[in-house]
Amino acid sequence: MCFARYAASLVLLAFLGGCGDNLIPSGEDQRPAVQVGTTGAGVGQHAPDFTVLDTEGRAVTLDSALAAKQAVVLYFTMWCPSCDVQMSQLQGVIPTFPGVGFYLVDYVSGTVADAGASALADGYTGVGFTTLADTRHALLDGFQGTMGTTVVIDATGVIRLNEDYRDGARLKAVLAALP
Amino acid sequence: MIFHNYLRYLAPFFLAGAGILMPASAWAGSCCGGGSSAALMVPKYAYAVADLSFDAELYDGFWNQKGSYTADPPGSDLKQYRLNLGLGYRFATDWQASLTLPYLWNDNTYSGLSTQTSGLGDLTASLWYDLLDDHSPWRVRSLQDLTPSVQLGLSLMLPTGYSPYDKVESSFDVTGRGFYRLDGNLMIEKTLHPWDLLLAASYGSYFERSVNREYGKYVEPYRKQLGDRISASASLSYSLVLDAGGDTLTPSASYAYLREDDDSFGGVSNPGSGFQKQSLGGCLTFSGTDRDWSVRASWNHAIRESGWGKNFPTTDIFTAGVRYVFR
Numbered sequence: 161m162c163f164a165r166y167a168a169s170l171v172l173l174a175f176l177g178g179c180g181d182n183l184i185p186s187g188e189d190q191r192p193a194v195q196v197g198t199t200g201a202g203v204g205q206h207a208p209d210f211t212v213l214d215t216e217g218r219a220v221t222l223d224s225a226l227a228a229k230q231a232v233v234l235y236f237t238m239w240c241p242s243c244d245v246q247m248s249q250l251q252g253v254i255p256t257f258p259g260v261g262f263y264l265v266d267y268v269s270g271t272v273a274d275a276g277a278s279a280l281a282d283g284y285t286g287v288g289f290t291t292l293a294d295t296r297h298a299l300l301d302g303f304q305g306t307m308g309t310t311v312v313i314d315a316t317g318v319i320r321l322n323e324d325y326r327d328g329a330r331l332k333a334v335l336a337a338l339p
Numbered sequence: 340m341i342f343h344n345y346l347r348y349l350a351p352f353f354l355a356g357a358g359i360l361m362p363a364s365a366w367a368g369s370c371c372g373g374g375s376s377a378a379l380m381v382p383k384y385a386y387a388v389a390d391l392s393f394d395a396e397l398y399d400g401f402w403n404q405k406g407s408y409t410a411d412p413p414g415s416d417l418k419q420y421r422l423n424l425g426l427g428y429r430f431a432t433d434w435q436a437s438l439t440l441p442y443l444w445n446d447n448t449y450s451g452l453s454t455q456t457s458g459l460g461d462l463t464a465s466l467w468y469d470l471l472d473d474h475s476p477w478r479v480r481s482l483q484d485l486t487p488s489v490q491l492g493l494s495l496m497l498p499t500g501y502s503p504y505d506k507v508e509s510s511f512d513v514t515g516r517g518f519y520r521l522d523g524n525l526m527i528e529k530t531l532h533p534w535d536l537l538l539a540a541s542y543g544s545y546f547e548r549s550v551n552r553e554y555g556k557y558v559e560p561y562r563k564q565l566g567d568r569i570s571a572s573a574s575l576s577y578s579l580v581l582d583a584g585g586d587t588l589t590p591s592a593s594y595a596y597l598r599e600d601d602d603s604f605g606g607v608s609n610p611g612s613g614f615q616k617q618s619l620g621g622c623l624t625f626s627g628t629d630r631d632w633s634v635r636a637s638w639n640h641a642i643r644e645s646g647w648g649k650n651f652p653t654t655d656i657f658t659a660g661v662r663y664v665f666r
Contacts, residue, residue: 187549270451
């Protein structure tokens with residue numbers, strides 16, 4: 161019995177040792193150096209170009225989104241509960257930054273019609289957002305997005321933010337610091 | 340839902356985490372051995388118990404932040420499967436310890452995306468103390484016969500699953516919450532054969548942690564804490580003796596409530612991020628005469644109506660399980 165207990169303890173320790181770094185969370189800043197002048201998804205890089213249809217069927221490109229805008233915000237949604245909370249919070253940010261274009265990126269719908277239906281069902285049509293149907297995952301892959309990813313691209317096409325929305329505080333700070 | 344703030348607090352988190360998050364329906368002790376998912380109770384007459392169960396959790400919409408039921412995107416089919424291993428050991432007359440560990444499969448299909456991922460979930464270690472014993476009489480002859488069993492417990496959830504702060508590529512890979520959580524548990528059970536009533540409640544608090552990575556991308560480090568969690572459940576069961584040999588079939592019905600407060604970043608609360616869920620459940624358990632082996636099937640149902648939850652997915656959880664008690 162004693163042997164069994166020790167063996168079980170060893171197995172447990174070995175298991176816990178192989179569980180990744182969540183068991184001992186790190187607060188160390190390990191962000192890679194900013195690669196200025198290159199194109200990619202990282203902060204400081206030029207945003208990759210894209211062409212995506214919105215839910216009205218109109219083509220939206222990086223250039224057209226940035227035209228006459230101070231910046232563009234992309235929010236990646238899968239129409240989930242936390243997405244709903246964050247989109248609602250984001251909606252409250254829109255009036256403060258009238259010079260910024262706000263886009264919801266639907267990367268789970270396979271058609272423009274499905275993306276439009278989700279935006280309508282969740283109450284995000286006509287409330288300051290344009291919903292993009294990222295059916296070919298150009299934005300998802302180009303910006304390494306996932307649920308809640310929030311991207312800010314300034315007027316020169318440089319990425320100023322690319323991270324989880326969290327509580328929106330970082331987004332507001334980045335938008336407020338735009339030239 | 341396991342776990343999923345999970346699941347789909349982070350869709351797959353819910354897809355992944357929901358099982359972990361959600362208290363399984365409370366099962367009456369005479370039905371399924373007692374307790375919520377964090378509880379694996381060893382009967383007084385035994386020294387250990389082993390439990391293996393399989394959950395299939397089917398997602399069908401969610402309650403939004405206002406509590407209104409909202410459908411999932413068109414063409415979506417979201418599922419999570421969990422294999423749960425539980426071991427309990429009574430190391431003293433009134434003390435027992437247990438471990439539960441899930442393995443999860445996330446199977447998500449949308450009209451424009453399909454993913455299948457899997458991984459370990461979050462491990463829960465529990466310690467229980469028997470404060471009062473129930474002698475389960477067939478007939479009440481004195482006040483003492485009305486004494487319920489009362490058990491106090493502590494549970495520690497360890498972030499052994501893949502969380503958004505691990506080296507994962509997307510939210511679909513998530514199988515755990517990424518936080519330690521300490522729960523205080525209370526379980527009160529009274530059996531008056533053939534009836535059994537179980538009340539369970541727990542209060543949990545997550546430990547604040549540092550985050551320097553989100554879905555594989557390193558970010559400026561910050562501190563995050565999930566909100567405190569309250570869960571409560573009630574379950575009523577009735578044991579049917581099937582034949583002269585003493586095999587029993589025990590149907591039970593249950594109600595469960597779960598609430599988690601808003602999370603916070605750097606000590607600043609994030610309003611609207613908490614969630615709430617109410618669900619109903621049913622369980623059918625067969626156990627042999629000697630009660631060593633039991634098998635069960637259960638169903639937990641989230642009511643797809645506005646007002647029964649907030650900021651949480653509505654799911655059906657189907658469970659099949661087998662348990663063995665070591666004397």
